Amino acid sequence: MALPFCAQAEQRFALVIHGGAGTLTREAITPELDAQIRAALNQSLDAGAAVLADGGTSLDAVVASVKVLEDSPHFNAGKGAVFTHEGRNELDASIMDGATRQAGAVAGLRTVRNPIDLARAVMEKSPHVMLIGEGAEQFAKERGIAQVEPEYFRTEHRWRQLQDVLERESTQASLPPSTYFGTVGAVALDSDRRLAAATSTGGMVNKRWGRVGDAPIIGAGTYADTNCGVSATGWGEFFIRLSVAYDICARMKYGQQSLAEAADAAVMTEVTVLGGDGGVIAMDAQGAIRMPFSTRGMYRGWIGVDGSRGVAIFADEDDPDGRIAP
Numbered sequence: 001m002a003l004p005f006c007a008q009a010e011q012r013f014a015l016v017i018h019g020g021a022g023t024l025t026r027e028a029i030t031p032e033l034d035a036q037i038r039a040a041l042n043q044s045l046d047a048g049a050a051v052l053a054d055g056g057t058s059l060d061a062v063v064a065s066v067k068v069l070e071d072s073p074h075f076n077a078g079k080g081a082v083f084t085h086e087g088r089n090e091l092d093a094s095i096m097d098g099a100t101r102q103a104g105a106v107a108g109l110r111t112v113r114n115p116i117d118l119a120r121a122v123m124e125k126s127p128h129v130m131l132i133g134e135g136a137e138q139f140a141k142e143r144g145i146a147q148v149e150p151e152y153f154r155t156e157h158r159w160r161q162l163q164d165v166l167e168r169e170s171t172q173a174s175l176p177p178s179t180y181f182g183t184v185g186a187v188a189l190d191s192d193r194r195l196a197a198a199t200s201t202g203g204m205v206n207k208r209w210g211r212v213g214d215a216p217i218i219g220a221g222t223y224a225d226t227n228c229g230v231s232a233t234g235w236g237e238f239f240i241r242l243s244v245a246y247d248i249c250a251r252m253k254y255g256q257q258s259l260a261e262a263a264d265a266a267v268m269t270e271v272t273v274l275g276g277d278g279g280v281i282a283m284d285a286q287g288a289i290r291m292p293f294s295t296r297g298m299y300r301g302w303i304g305v306d307g308s309r310g311v312a313i314f315a316d317e318d319d320p321d322g323r324i325a326p
């Protein structure tokens, strides 16, 4: 039988973050880059943990963690986002409060510095759940959310990535889709046992026609209720078609599956069977954490209710099966 929350742990919170799944190999990441990425993941954990240790809410914590990753040029969200086919950065984000089931989402942003701030403002300051494009940016202006010139998001390595993809496209030598994505996200449990989840992304490189993936779709890329919180990363079309984030929580709610069973089934079976790939970070109301992914790696970090803490990138590290139990 599970112990009561307070008896189980010295601390009363848990936090899990991701910086995207994809074709991450040791050969492709220099030791310097590896160290920088792990430092950024730790900074993101520190930001969320500081909120939670101070008795703050899981909502504040996931926003704090995600903003660090949005501000880092190493991840495909905020600064460092991938480029569209036309050479622009178009950003999507969403957030959900598990206790109230309130949610906010934004898509197709070009000037909002931290899309997760705007998603939260949509949730808390508008009667809507999802705003897109120019209307969303107008709302950002009215709410005083920080905006920047579109060039702010540009990084040279993402620009080169687009040129590489365009070149391969013209020679029909396309790369596997897992080379094209990346996203950031966080799920937290606070001392009042409230779960929250947040996700932010630049989407998939070379996207066009106003393509929007799963990250800003509540139930696909982000979901939270009183017993389950999920943030996803991967080939968004599959995560939308399978409502992956909601599917995990529904398996727990209606099917009495454990977090581990639910997350593994949704990612490793359902997405894979349809031909997609990616991963999730998921947490239950006891602070159990599960991080299944079907790609070569997923940038990830966690602080368990038992105080255990770590960051990892590759599939064979620390949590060999992408699994952490409390």
Ligand code: ASP
Binding pocket: 020, 021, 180, 181, 182, 183, 201, 202, 203, 204, 212, 213, 214, 215, 221, 232, 233, 234, 235, 236, 237
């Ligand atoms: N899921 C995101 C999308 O499809 C990309 C990612 O998570 O890597 O837009």
